[in-house]
Amino acid sequence: MAQPQPSMQELIRQRGRAGFVGRSAERAAFRANFATAPHDERHRFRFHVHGNAGVGKTFLLRELEQTAREHGALTAYVDDSAGSVPEAMAEISRQFAAQGRRLKELDRLLAAHREHRHEAELAALAVLDTAPEETGPSTGGRMVARAGVVAAGMVPVVGPLAGMLDAEQLAGVADRLRASLVARFRNHEDLRLVLAPEQVLTPVFLRELSDTDAPWTALFLDTYERTGPYLDPWLHETMTTDRHGGVPATTVVTTAGRTPLDPARWGGLADFVADFPLAPFTEPEARGLLAAKGVTAEPVVEEVLRLTGGLPVLVSTLAESHPTAPDDVGDPSATAVDRFLKWEEDPVRRAAALSCALPRWLDGDVFRAAADCPPDQLEPLYAWLRGMPFVSERGGGRLRYHDVVRAPMLRAERHRAPREWAQRQRRLARTFREWREEAGRDLADPWLDDTWRDLRQAEFYHLLCAGEREALSQALRDFVHACGAGEVMAVRWARVLVDAGQDADLRPVAEWGTDLTAALDTQGTAAALGLLLRRAVLDAPAQARARLVRGDELRGEGAYAQALIEYDRAVELDPELALAYRHRSGIRGDLGDHDGAIADLDRAVALDPDNAWYVALRGEHHRAAGRDAEAIRDLTEAVRLDPASAFAWASRGATHERAGDHDAALADLGRALDLDPDYAWALARRARVWRALGDSQRQLADLDRALAQSPDWPWARCERGDALRAAGRDEEAVADLDVALALDPTYTSAYASRGESLARLGRHAEALADLDKAVEMRPGYVWALCRRAVLHTAMGHTEEARADAARVRELDPDISALP
Numbered sequence: 001m002a003q004p005q006p007s008m009q010e011l012i013r014q015r016g017r018a019g020f021v022g023r024s025a026e027r028a029a030f031r032a033n034f035a036t037a038p039h040d041e042r043h044r045f046r047f048h049v050h051g052n053a054g055v056g057k058t059f060l061l062r063e064l065e066q067t068a069r070e071h072g073a074l075t076a077y078v079d080d081s082a083g084s085v086p087e088a089m090a091e092i093s094r095q096f097a098a099q100g101r102r103l104k105e106l107d108r109l110l111a112a113h114r115e116h117r118h119e120a121e122l123a124a125l126a127v128l129d130t131a132p133e134e135t136g137p138s139t140g141g142r143m144v145a146r147a148g149v150v151a152a153g154m155v156p157v158v159g160p161l162a163g164m165l166d167a168e169q170l171a172g173v174a175d176r177l178r179a180s181l182v183a184r185f186r187n188h189e190d191l192r193l194v195l196a197p198e199q200v201l202t203p204v205f206l207r208e209l210s211d212t213d214a215p216w217t218a219l220f221l222d223t224y225e226r227t228g229p230y231l232d233p234w235l236h237e238t239m240t241t242d243r244h245g246g247v248p249a250t251t252v253v254t255t256a257g258r259t260p261l262d263p264a265r266w267g268g269l270a271d272f273v274a275d276f277p278l279a280p281f282t283e284p285e286a287r288g289l290l291a292a293k294g295v296t297a298e299p300v301v302e303e304v305l306r307l308t309g310g311l312p313v314l315v316s317t318l319a320e321s322h323p324t325a326p327d328d329v330g331d332p333s334a335t336a337v338d339r340f341l342k343w344e345e346d347p348v349r350r351a352a353a354l355s356c357a358l359p360r361w362l363d364g365d366v367f368r369a370a371a372d373c374p375p376d377q378l379e380p381l382y383a384w385l386r387g388m389p390f391v392s393e394r395g396g397g398r399l400r401y402h403d404v405v406r407a408p409m410l411r412a413e414r415h416r417a418p419r420e421w422a423q424r425q426r427r428l429a430r431t432f433r434e435w436r437e438e439a440g441r442d443l444a445d446p447w448l449d450d451t452w453r454d455l456r457q458a459e460f461y462h463l464l465c466a467g468e469r470e471a472l473s474q475a476l477r478d479f480v481h482a483c484g485a486g487e488v489m490a491v492r493w494a495r496v497l498v499d500a501g502q503d504a505d506l507r508p509v510a511e512w513g514t515d516l517t518a519a520l521d522t523q524g525t526a527a528a529l530g531l532l533l534r535r536a537v538l539d540a541p542a543q544a545r546a547r548l549v550r551g552d553e554l555r556g557e558g559a560y561a562q563a564l565i566e567y568d569r570a571v572e573l574d575p576e577l578a579l580a581y582r583h584r585s586g587i588r589g590d591l592g593d594h595d596g597a598i599a600d601l602d603r604a605v606a607l608d609p610d611n612a613w614y615v616a617l618r619g620e621h622h623r624a625a626g627r628d629a630e631a632i633r634d635l636t637e638a639v640r641l642d643p644a645s646a647f648a649w650a651s652r653g654a655t656h657e658r659a660g661d662h663d664a665a666l667a668d669l670g671r672a673l674d675l676d677p678d679y680a681w682a683l684a685r686r687a688r689v690w691r692a693l694g695d696s697q698r699q700l701a702d703l704d705r706a707l708a709q710s711p712d713w714p715w716a717r718c719e720r721g722d723a724l725r726a727a728g729r730d731e732e733a734v735a736d737l738d739v740a741l742a743l744d745p746t747y748t749s750a751y752a753s754r755g756e757s758l759a760r761l762g763r764h765a766e767a768l769a770d771l772d773k774a775v776e777m778r779p780g781y782v783w784a785l786c787r788r789a790v791l792h793t794a795m796g797h798t799e800e801a802r803a804d805a806a807r808v809r810e811l812d813p814d815i816s817a818l819p
Contacts, residue, residue, distance in 0.1 A: 023063070023278070023285070024285075026278075027060075027067065030047060030067055033047075034068070038249035041271070043272075044272055045249075045251065045252060046254070047064070047252070047253075047274045047275075048254070048255050048257075048275055049061060049254065049257075049276040049278060050257055050260050050261075050275075050276070051279060052258060053258065053403050054311040055279065055311065055312060056313060057257070058222055058256065058402075059312060059389075060276075060278070061254060062077070064218075065077055068216060068218035071215070072214060073214060074096055074099055074217050075095070075099070075219070075220065076092040076095040076096060076218075076220065077222065078092060078221050079222040079223045080223040080226040080227050082227065083489075084230060085202075085230060085231065086110060086201060088221070088227070090110050092219065093106050093107055101212055103208040109200060110201065113193050113201070203245045206238070206245045206246065206248075209247070210248050212248075214250075215250060216250045216251075216252060217251045218252045218253075219253045220256075221253070221255045223256070225258040225259060231255075232261075232262065233265075236265050239253070240269065260277070279310075280311050281311075282310070283310070285310075286304075286305055286310050287301060289312070290319050293319035295319050313389065313390055313402045348381065349384060351373065352385060353385065353409075354409060355372050356370045356385060357406050357409040358410070358425065358428060358462075358465075359428060360400070360458065360499060361394070361398040361400050361458075362400070363397060367381075367382050367385070370428060386399060407502075407503070410504075411505075414504065421466075425463070425466035425504075426462070426466045426468070429460075429462035429463045432456075432458040439451050439452045447481050447482075447484065447485050448485065453482070453485065453489060456478065457492065457496050460474070460475045460496060460500075461496050461499060461500050464501075464506065464509055472508065473536075473537070475497060476538065476542075477538065477542045479494065479516065479532065480532070480545050480546045481549075483525045483549050483550075484549045487520065487524065490516075491521075494513050495517065496513070497510070497512050498510060498517060515531060516528050516532070524557075525550075525553045526550050526553040526557065529546050529549060529550040533547070541573070543573050544573035544574030547567070547573065548567065548570045548579060548580045548583065550566045551564075551565075551567045551570065552583060554566060555583070567580050567583055567587070571584070576607060579604075581603045581604040582600070585597040585601045585604070585617065588600060589624070595625070598618055598622065601614055601617055601618035601621065610641055613638075613642075613645075615637050615638040615641060615648075616634070616642075618634045619632075619633070619634030620651045622634060623651060623658075628655050628659050631651070632652060632656075635648050635651050635652035636652065646672040646675040646676040646682065647672075649671045649675065649682075650672035650685065653666075653667075653671075653672060654669075654685045656668060662689050662692060662693055665685075666689055669682050669686040669689065681706075683709075684703065684713075684716050686702050687700075687703045687706070688719075690702065691723065691726075700720065700723050700727070703716060703719055703723060704720070714740045714741075714750070717737070717739050718737065718740045718749060718753060721734075721737040721750070721754070724736060725753060725756065725757045730757040730758075730760050733757045734754055737754035737757070738754070748778045751770045752774035752783060755768070755771035755787060756771075758770060767791055768788070768792075768795070771784055771787055780811055782812050782815070785804050786815070788804050789801045789804035789805045
């Protein structure tokens with residue numbers, strides 16, 4: 001049977017490896033590591049390659065990857081094309097699948113993460129607009145009030161409210177947010193997957209790594225100066241703690257960046273980390289590489305050594321051109337890239353090498369757009385370029401020039417023909433714009449689409465490089481939208497400004513990119529937007545959008561007072577910006593100002609009358625304010641506009657339940673659950689309807705389903721505990737109420753309910769302690785006082801029983817049947 005022929009890419013990589021010379025000590029140490037068992041003290045689990053640009057970090061990393069494969073390892077290479085830990089995992093999984101090992105469960109979770117991440121941003125805002133349940137603030141909520149952080153899973157949500165709320169009010173806001181997030185997502189795992197994805201994905205990733213039958217797993221993480229800020233903390237936690245489960249001992253991780261590892265994080269772990277500091281090639285290494293390429297004439301070798309300073313990428317580039325005489329090396333003031341282009345006699349190749357330096361990245365389509373060559377030469381030229389030592393393949397199959405080579409190429413082209421430079425940049429910008437418009441044709445919000453955003457970045461990089469007059473202003477306006485799409489996208493957009501400023505020698509552009517990057521790195525998105533608003537000349541709509549996004553960021557941090565100021569300014573700048581009114585209504589609702597929230601939503605609905613979500617939120621605020629008729633009116637309109645809105649159906653059902661219209665409540669809540677069978681909030685509200693109808697079996701069934709989706713929801717736990725007590729199942733009731741109080745130790749009614757069940761079980765001392773606690777927390781709690789009076793009577797505490805009975809009659813003179 002004929003053996004399969006290697007692909008073009010494989011042949012190119014083989015040729016590149018055949019010419020790899022140097023770094024023999026590093027390669028030998030890495031190879032020897034595979035001959036050392038993981039339990040051997042000499043074995044290293046992590047290698048870190050570091051050194052300045054051009055010293056050959058990526059070349060070495062690729063060579064080490066090939067060494068790992070020769071030892072049977074499953075390998076993956078990740079660079080800065082992955083902007084987050086989930087994106088890095090996705091790239092690893094893609095490469096593993098190409099080697100015949102699919103990480104099926106990880107792929108499933110990554111797909112769910114991608115599907116719901118934008119939905120989660122909307123949901124996080126939506127849950128802030130919902131009304132509280134009938135419980136007081138929890139200990140967790142009070143901790144929020146003191147510390148400025150709350151976790152629903154691991155979601156940073158609330159910070160200090162700058163004097164607008166006291167600690168008790170703030171705690172209530174935090175509790176409502178936590179309960180709403182838990183209740184409104186399909187289940188707690190979905191919430192964590194979107195808002196704390198590493199916590200969900202990493203254990204699955206490690207578990208599936210453990211299931212592989214490969215003798216080794218080798219991960220290679222490049223451009224660590226860019227990826228390290230988000231990958232390094234995750235890698236340290238994963239490799240040194242048991243938080244996510246065990247890492248297979250046959251895993252070897254290699255990172256490469258410009259700086260050494262952080263000594264504060266890795267300094268005490270030298271017994272399993274190997275450090276590979278790279279300097280320029282030694283003279284013997286450089287001579288060896290030149291000799292391997294047939295460059296042996298001593299005058300030529302000496303001139304190459306002098307020109308390159310031993311930088312491997314430049315030595316390799318010069319060696320590819322096979323100079324044979326000192327005159328080929330030429331003017332000492334010229335760069336190595338100039339020499340390479342001079343030696344390349346084929347004018348088509350020369351032109352293609354220069355033209356393809358202009359884009360920040362290449363694939364087959366971009367190459368065709370950038371290369372100035374006859375159509376019949378496109379494929380062979382692309383293959384030739386891929387084989388050049390200064391071109392490497394990065395994530396997603398894209399090619400990039402090495403910075404050390406690309407920068408002087410761009411400088412040379414810009415100085416050679418400035419007008420032609422600008423024309424070529426404009427042509428590339430037009431190409432990316434056409435691709436972007438095609439990609440966004442059917443998108444409701446293109447800023448939520450990765451492909452569209454990627455093409456938009458490329459378009460504006462080239463417009464900036466062309467020196468287009470309005471490009472910087474538009475790029476800064478786009479930065480606002482990028483911030484709205486998340487901090488990862490904001491960082492990437494700032495990087496476009498940095499790159500364009502450096503590549504086209506545009507100081508104002510570079511300064512903007514550098515300053516925005518620094519603000520994002522040190523203080524976050526809100527600070528970067530603040531910088532933009534202080535320094536940029538933006539028109540009123542752009543300023544309003546920036547204020548809106550900044551308000552959203554501040555709201556997410558819990559800085560409600562500052563967020564309100566930003567929303568106020570947004571609507572002053574652009575009174576037609578409906579989203580600003582909608583978001584401001586959320587904060588007003590959180591603060592208990594339902595009238596203010598409704599006024600904002602009135603304005604939002606007037607601007608966008610067919611927006612079912614705005615109408616439904618206004619109905620929910622009416623429900624929270626006790627205005628049932630207005631709530632029914634709005635929620636009916638919402639379901640007319642969007643019959644698939646489970647939120648609107650459920651909210652209207654809850655309104656009917658409170659009004660005593662049980663048939664209508666069951667119909668609406670049933671419709672909500674038809675649309676979303678795992679809607680925990682709707683299930684819990686329908687359980688209340690069943691309770692009112694005396695159907696304890698269905699009540700418990702709905703509460704069981706709600707808690708299956710949201711097991712950490714204290715209110716639903718307490719509801720089920722009450723239902724179990726009413727059914728005479730006190731042992732089970734106590735178990736549920738134990739969980740409710742473990743989740744929320746200040747849940748007053750849970751203490752009272754548990755006290756009653758404990759009394760019925762004959763555990764009088766424990767029951768009295770719980771009822772005492774409930775009355776201590778809420779001195780006017782009539783039901784708890786009644787149950788304690790009954791308990792005191794059963795325990796023979798006559799005076800205490802009379803005192804409780806007197807207190808009850810004082811609070812409620814109409815009450816009867818007291819001891």
